[in-house]
Amino acid sequence: MSLAGNTSIFKWFSSFTRENANFRQSFWKWWYNYLAKKYAKVDEWTCMNYGYLASPFHGNPKLEFTSKMLYEKACAEVELEGKSVVEIGCGRGGGLNYLHEQRKLGSAIGVDLSEHNITFCQRRFNRSGLSYLVGSADDMPLADASADVVINVESSHIYPDFPKFIQEAIRVLKPGGTFCFTDFRSSELFPPILEAVKKSGFQILVHEDISKNVRYGLDADAKNRLDLIQKHIPSWLTSPVSQFAGVPGSKFYNDLKSGETVYFLIQARKP
Numbered sequence: 570m571s572l573a574g575n576t577s578i579f580k581w582f583s584s585f586t587r588e589n590a591n592f593r594q595s596f597w598k599w600w601y602n603y604l605a606k607k608y609a610k611v612d613e614w615t616c617m618n619y620g621y622l623a624s625p626f627h628g629n630p631k632l633e634f635t636s637k638m639l640y641e642k643a644c645a646e647v648e649l650e651g652k653s654v655v656e657i658g659c660g661r662g663g664g665l666n667y668l669h670e671q672r673k674l675g676s677a678i679g680v681d682l683s684e685h686n687i688t689f690c691q692r693r694f695n696r697s698g699l700s701y702l703v704g705s706a707d708d709m710p711l712a713d714a715s716a717d718v719v720i721n722v723e724s725s726h727i728y729p730d731f732p733k734f735i736q737e738a739i740r741v742l743k744p745g746g747t748f749c750f751t752d753f754r755s756s757e758l759f760p761p762i763l764e765a766v767k768k769s770g771f772q773i774l775v776h777e778d779i780s781k782n783v784r785y786g787l788d789a790d791a792k793n794r795l796d797l798i799q800k801h802i803p804s805w806l807t808s809p810v811s812q813f814a815g816v817p818g819s820k821f822y823n824d825l826k827s828g829e830t831v832y833f834l835i836q837a838r839k840p
């Protein structure tokens with residue numbers, strides 16, 4: 570059963586926020602702060618992305634498995650062991666913590682615009698070599714040439730100044746460092762994104778449309794998402810939150826299926 574409800578208001582909202590970049594940034598900052606304050610004690614919820622699976626899966630994956638697989642895919646074939654890694658737009662911190670644990674990062678810094686997300690991350694993942702800072706993608710609180718790898722997962726669609734974000738990613742990377750970038754856009758906006766990354770001086774290593782795999786993730790994870798929503802969300806909010814969670818039947822899910830929205834992966838190197 571879908572809880573996604575009527576999608577027309579979300580169609581209007583998506584096109585309005587696409588055209589109004591500063592409003593979009595303020596709205597999402599407010600929304601992520603609201604969620605982080607309201608669900609500050611929900612420790613099982615640490616990832617906020619649509620997830621990824623290499624192939625369809627017909628069981629019930631563990632909670633957040635598909636979201637962590639999106640991090641694996643974003644960094645596939647990239648050497649992370651012992652490296653200094655930065656994530657911009659780290660959300661509730663679970664993806665970076667997963668990589669820190671599984672891929673033996675040297676050091677890891679998560680940066681997010683939402684101060685309440687960062688408070689959650691600092692309490693939830695209090696481990697040596699892993700830290701979280703408040704900061705913005707267009708003015709990163711990080712020194713020049715300080716990171717081997719910059720990761721960005723499902724966050725850039727919110728930024729008001731995408732070219733500035735790319736300039737900042739180049740600035741904080743060491744020469745030879747890798748940018749692991751994954752997000753979604755309406756299909757006509759993906760080619761200009763790839764072009765902007767190329768023009769900034771990055772050398773593109775990989776670019777891939779992973780929309781189908783994100784749908785595999787959403788299909789497999791639907792029950793987990795709906796269970797979490799029913800457990801924590803008041804009934805009047807279940808429909809908008811189900812839209813936000815991308816459950817089958819939501820606008821995001823349908824747009825991914827029709828090709829109107831593309832979920833892409835870019836890996837690029839700073840020369």
Ligand SMILES: C[S@@+](CC[C@H](N)C(=O)[O-])C[C@H]1O[C@@H](n2cnc3c(N)ncnc32)[C@H](O)[C@@H]1O
Pocket residue numbers: 597598601615616617618657658659660661662663664680681682683686704705706707721722723724727728
């Ligand atoms: C969909 S969540 C993804 C979080 C995380 N990457 C994950 O996959 O779980 C998007 C995140 O981007 C953050 N964000 C939005 N605009 C930002 C900006 N300008 N600078 C840094 N973070 C930003 C939001 O606060 C939110 O935590």
